[in-house]
Amino acid sequence: MKFLSDALAVASNEFRQFRRNRTAILISLVVLPLFFTASLGAGRGGAGTHFSPTAEIPVAFVDNDYTIASSRLLEALVGSGDFNHLILGYREENAIAALGTGRIYAAIVVPKGFQQDLNNNQTGQIVLYTDDGEPGVSDQISSTLGSVVQDFNPGVDVQNQANRGFSQIEIIQKGAIFSGFNIGLVIVLGVVQIFATFYEIAGGMSREREEGTFARLLASPTGLGPIMFGKTLFDLVLATLRTLIVLGTAMFFYGARPNTDFGTLIAVSLLIALVTMGFGFLVSALRVGARAVVIVEFFLVLFLFAFSGLVIDKELLRGLSRTISTLLPWAYGFELLRRTVLIGRPLLALTYDLEYVILATALFYGVSYLLFARTRERLAF
């Protein structure tokens, strides 16, 4: 009973301090959740919106064939909806010279003899010059162009759009396809929690130490357990609020529809927050200063981007990076988020990931408790 009342006292003290710190409120509940979610929405569009990445990219169309086939090719490109910004009138050499200046990002050149090749039942060739100084643009335009012209039929005015990309062997994709926003939402949910909770716990502890209030807290009759539990309680409330803000923004402004129930979402989000809190306590038990906390945080987030399946699936990593990825509990947390939010699997069915995250949390809390208990006098100053 005393444990609980002490923990509640610590938590309410944390809330009081938090309420008085406008910057902390701003960062924790406004900047991090809103800014991350809004940036995702801006970059990827809403969950229900579909846009062709190449549609508005200025691309030159150079016709050196001047035949019915080449003009039908132009019509096919315009009609596809993937090339709404085709610029005509360039000569081939001028178009190539304009690449890299930002005026155009690619030039589609229809060479002389294009119609003749098609009429002779040979494969027609078109040349695509691209500005490969822009990351991703070249690949995106060439693959989109390839899929538009793959089944081009010079004999008809209106090309068949339904079978786009259907050449000899059509690949039919089954199963749920998730929008870029929904996939990004999983990342944002996790990263926002990790970013904020680590700073709140490790940064908060180091600030208390630097301001001298941690020594007073340790000198009070409150035990170490209630202090850690109280701080955890406080941060769990903030983590819940953050989850609600991210989800609210994603659902109401960007049309996201998670594939799982609300309770599971909060539970997974709080699990990720808890493992991060445990790590935060562990780092602060090592007596690091506020500046070091920020540095650790920066590299923690970078590590997560590299090794937690946020940029490349962890299953595709090899060697040392695979080992790091296997050890990082956050990688399992992201897996939980993906499997529940996107695929809609029940949380309790993901036993391995769940067990790993819970074990890591217990380990972090246990080790940091021991470290705090052994070196509490030293840690206070």
Next chain:
Amino acid sequence: MNHLVGDSVAIAYKEIKQLSRDPVSLVLTFMFPILLIGIFITIAGAFSAPSYNIPVAVADLDSSPASKVLVDKMTTSPIVRVTELLPTEEQALLRVESGDVMGAVTIPQGFGESLLATGHAYIVIQTDNSKITAPMLIQISVNRDAQDLITTFGEQFGIKSAAVNVIVRPISGRPATGDTILPGFLGMITILGAFDDIVNAITRERERGTFPRLLLSPANIFSIYSGKMVATVILTALRTTLMILIFTLMGLVVRGNILLIYFATTLIAMFTMSLGLVMSSRIRAASTLTILEIAVTFPMFQLTGIFESPELLAPGGRAIARLLPWTYGNEALRRVIYLGLGLDAIAGDLLVLLISSLVMLPIATALSKRTM
């Protein structure tokens, strides 16, 4: 004017001296780009791995010579690893849903016959689309195997390979390796470095109590800020040198004038510093400012074209990207490094950065005076 320049130089000298006496900050200033690049090499290495061995299940419901050739091609693919050959499509799909494999390929009954009779056929794939890269790689691999099959069978049975073939000619002539984001990385390191410099320069000085003393000195606030900016420019140049050296060791060929790279990174750093000065006039604690700056920086990776061109973003994102001066800085770096373009081609980008800094600096000065 002489006074202004003299004071600025004195402040810049003080900043560098202070940094040289703080070994932790000194190491961090130069170590963090190296660590960042280390992480990048790991990511890029994973992307350009010769094989991935992505587990897939195959259900060959056709068992024709054509389907057998396709399965053979899949089993020798460097991207996917056929872990199971299953008798039904349902079983293959179940394997994906349970997470045992990342993809399932089903070759339907009549596949070979249809291909030979009409020149067209279809196959079905199901991928675990909650993964980031595996679904795309599986599709690429299966598509490639299908094209190979057409080539093999096309010669034998006269199937035409494609109506129109697209020949891609990138203008830089650079090999398509994992270094497509290196210039963006240089931009990012410049931004993060300049943010760290501003935290060192203002907020930590405030925490130590030396900032009011500096303000009480005969140097005016504009000289103080420009001095700190000069110090940042020097540090940025050193960081840029380090990065170029690392890039060169990684095999990146800088096609343009190297001085233009320094010019671009200097302007990126100046703008970042100006923005940092504005932020530091409202936020007093060094750790809070740093965390806010890091928080602001991460979404910028997407919006300023570090990993992917802003042209590929959704319309809203593209508009935001065009409002951010860093986008122009990264664009200038790419044009110089990859395309070897000169000052005339990047003048517009550099001008945006310069004007943004010139607008931001007086705002920072005015805000600082107000909150002194």
